[in-house]
Amino acid sequence: VRDLLGVAADAVGNWRTSLSAAQGGVSTIGVEQYETEALAVAAAAFADPGRRGRLLACADAAGPSVNCVHDFVTAFGRRAFRRPLTDDEVSRYVELAAAATADLGNAWAGPEMVAAAMLESPSFLYRVELGTDDGSGTLTYDGWELASRLSFMVWSTTPDDTLLDAAARGDLSTSPGLAPQIDRLLVAAQAADGLDQFLDDWLDLDSVSQLVKDSSFFPGFDTTLAASMQKEISLSLRSQLLEQGGDFRGVFDNLKTQLNGPLARLYGVSGVDGNDFREVALPLDGPRAGVLGFGGILALQASTVSTSPTLRGKFVRGTFLCQSIPPPPKGVNTQLPASDPKMPTTTRQRLEAHRSDPFCASCHGLMDPIGFGLEAFDAEGAFRTTENALPLDTRGTIDGVSFADARGLGQALKQNPKAVDCFVRQVYRYAQGHIEATSEARALSELNSQFSSHGYTYRTLMTSLALHPSFRLAAPTP
């Protein structure tokens, strides 16, 4: 919406929440709230003479003429629907504009209502990417659909006029025509929004800023710190994956990160104050590096009061190795024995119950020994050397590789070929919008080899993906 009208919809109201809980279709109240928002957004855009003048450059001092409104319907409609409007659609919206202008006695009311209506149209709200049968029974995306897929993958927003013009020319149907557009999108500022969207899918980034911790245990943990944690992950991975463009595997041991004052205090790094972020090199011999050193990740994979090696181990397996672990079976008491104040224990000691019971060990053996490596970070992500005044044991194993601490776990992941496979898989799922079927194994393996031959950079992975034949193929919808 911001890109269409120059108005940040979030500034007008709770735009996103009215539609977000809508996997199976929008609820009645969602539609109602959304209508209010669409009218408000359009009103805000057209209240500003400068902005409405840019939207309808053909208008003169008296307002837009009938022809000018017609042109606006065509041009704005193409941006909003990500394809040219049909003749029926053009006449429908031109008629709506005429009615609005007549009823409200204001030439600007017509285009304003058109904008609001298009924002409410399912053609704007849903990405309609169905593909066309080329006669062979295979469904292939057309240029407009490809433009939309590309833009949402790289920018997480609607295609701009340049990309739509390329689609109109038919450029996107060939690799030589597509490649320069991908390059252009990847270096544009909007690519940061696309990466954030991927990070949300991959690492549950959006949940970090919503973290709450028990204030009796973590009096310093507040919404500012939670928001800072999310920002660190976003800025740091943006720098590494998009701007520096280095080897993806650096995410496991990178010492460079982006900190502000509240985070630097949590990390014990001196010399960083205020709420602005800046690049910081963490100490070479320190406990913290890479994605497993992010306070936000450590705090998210923990409860409000205590760490959970199980949760953290499950997170590492699922996120970096693409391995899932079933939930505990029904009827199992998942409550750990309570700690006796007179006989303090560490979390690791209490988790021994998992190891001593062979039934529990079958699954927990896959998670807890990974999570033990992160026990030097408490539930808010701060470094600690003791728990309940007892020394910590951070040794663990992952897929047969032993490590001494979090840094060692990061190295083990960096050297694990499964972590590369999994990253390709995660980016693929994000770009395609579905979990891969077995028939897509070949595409994944081809992308995998391209990823390694191009130095494991995120940008070339995105490029390979967009150019890969699988990106053009639509699955038939049931």
Next chain:
Amino acid sequence: MIMKTSTLSRRTLLRGMAGGVGVGLALPTLEAMLDGSGKAYADGASLPKRFVIWFWGNGNEPSTWTPSTTGAGWAPTAMQQGLAALTADISVITGLHLPVKGANNPHVEGVVGMLTGGNPVLHPSYTGAQFDWDYMDVPSASIDQLVAQAFAGKTPYRSLEVGATQPHRSNGPGTAISFISHNASYNPNPPELDPAAVFTRLFANGMTAPQGTIDPMLKLRARLLDAVKADAAALRTRLGTSDKQRLDAHLEGISALEQRIKALPPPPSMTCSMPPAPSAPATVSERAQLMGQLVAMALACGLTRVVTFQFSSAASHERYEAWPTDLSCGGTPKDFHEYEHCAGFDDQVRGVLKYFMDRFGTFVQTLKDTPDGAGSLLDNCCVLGTSELGAGPTHEFDNIPLLIAGRAGGALKSGLHVPAPGELPSRVMLALLNAVGVNASTFGTDQLATSSPLTDILV
């Protein structure tokens, strides 16, 4: 409902023609439209029945829940003292057993089994690695929406959903952990938690507007939605079955909105008056009370006939004001839900369970104090008060607490304690559907299905 009554003011009729978009909606009850006794419309039709669910999360304590006497004049237990003045208006059904398919999160299974009479579905993207509750959902519409479907078109709002506490969060496509009301799978009706927002939505924009003029925007908004519907119709022909379903759900929302735009706000009358704008509530109790007043007025004014009041969601982790924030169990401070799991039933937990019933009592009293025709709004209501579990700490599906308030316009017996050991909650739901006039011969699916309503509560 017949609108042609000579004693109606001209203004009321004029307002029925707003913007030239004909109105097929019922206007709220006006005294002029009632017969002499105030029990029915002048043409003999009875006052509309309303259906309300009042839901709280995490169950109750079966051993201290069941009243010692049965039938009429039941004696409330210590936990039910907040209902003591209302025992003639409230029935309590005890001993219900919910044999929902128990493979995943019991809180979700409970709320889905109770309110849809079905087993939860798991979203296809669930791989086993995530929290199951983020992916679990209802298999079909919840009972409130079955009633709303049957009543559709009779009121400006098909149904109203409100709440008093933050629902349990879902990080996935599943919404049954968070919301009690669903139109269909993955299509929830989230409750509004802010009384001021409910007030604005229902009353501020309509009832205070100058009555003589018609806002041209109303007509335009209806026209705009027509264009959107035409877009959707064109798109629909290209879609596969599942996408069609999503689009249809969306279209249904657009139609409901269009209908509301074409209807007009109710004129104030003796039984329907605009409530004062609510102040910001300081506590959960205050929030619940303000919401209760708004709900009562929305029902009395004929804005809707179906309400879900989610006092707290299934598996709620709310720290109610009755809960000391620093109460520890197992060495760490816990919210009510976590504490209950750790400590089981102790006096602290019982205090909160009683607090839930006090809130329910306050809500029922509000309905009782609201006039409807010549009687009380409660007389024409069917209020279902329930939760997703029997005993919360152990996630039991035995002895699920269930209360019914009101007489549904004379269709419900009230003020009874009905022991129903081992009976399906679906039997109660079917009886309630019948009581409010929904033409249903069965409720629920699979092992939760029934065609035998619990007739003990029906007149």
